Amino acid sequence: MIFKKKKLERKVLITKDVVESILSYCQMKHPNEGILILKGKSKQGEIKVDGLVIPPFSYTGPTFAGFPHSFLPFDMSYVGIVHSHPSGSADPSVEDLHNFFGLVSLIVKSPYKDDCIFAWDSGGNSVPLSIVEES
Ligand SMILES: [Zn+2]
16 A cells, blocks of 8 residues: 555545535435545545545445445545444444545535544554646
8 A cells, every 4th residue: 555655645525516415415325324435536645535436335324324335336536435423433344444445435414514524544643635627
C-alpha cells in the first residue's frame, strides 16, 4: 500500500451533491446501516470524491453493512466506501477496519447531517474532510 507512507498529508474533498446523496441514502436505510462505494480520484494524498455506486449484493443490518468485494469490477475510480452508523457513533469498528476497502472509509452517524460525516484511514486514524461546491 503506497499510502502507508507517513509523509503524505491525506485529506478528503467531497462534493456537496455527493454528501446530500449519501445523507438521504443513509436516512432511507435507517435503522439499518447503509453502504455505498465512493468514486473519485486521488492525487498525492488528496482524495476527491465526486460520485457514488451502490455495491452489488450488499447486506445490511442495524450494526453491520458490507458487500462481497469479489463481485466488484476492477475500477481505479473506486476510492473507498461510506457507510452509516445508526447508533450515532462515528468511530470505525474493528470489523470496519477489517473490511477496509480502497483509500478512505467514510462513516456517517445518525442523525445524518452535513457535520455527521467523518473520514478514516485503514489504521483507524481520522482524515480531514471538506465539503466542496464544485462537482
Ligand atoms: Zn461500521
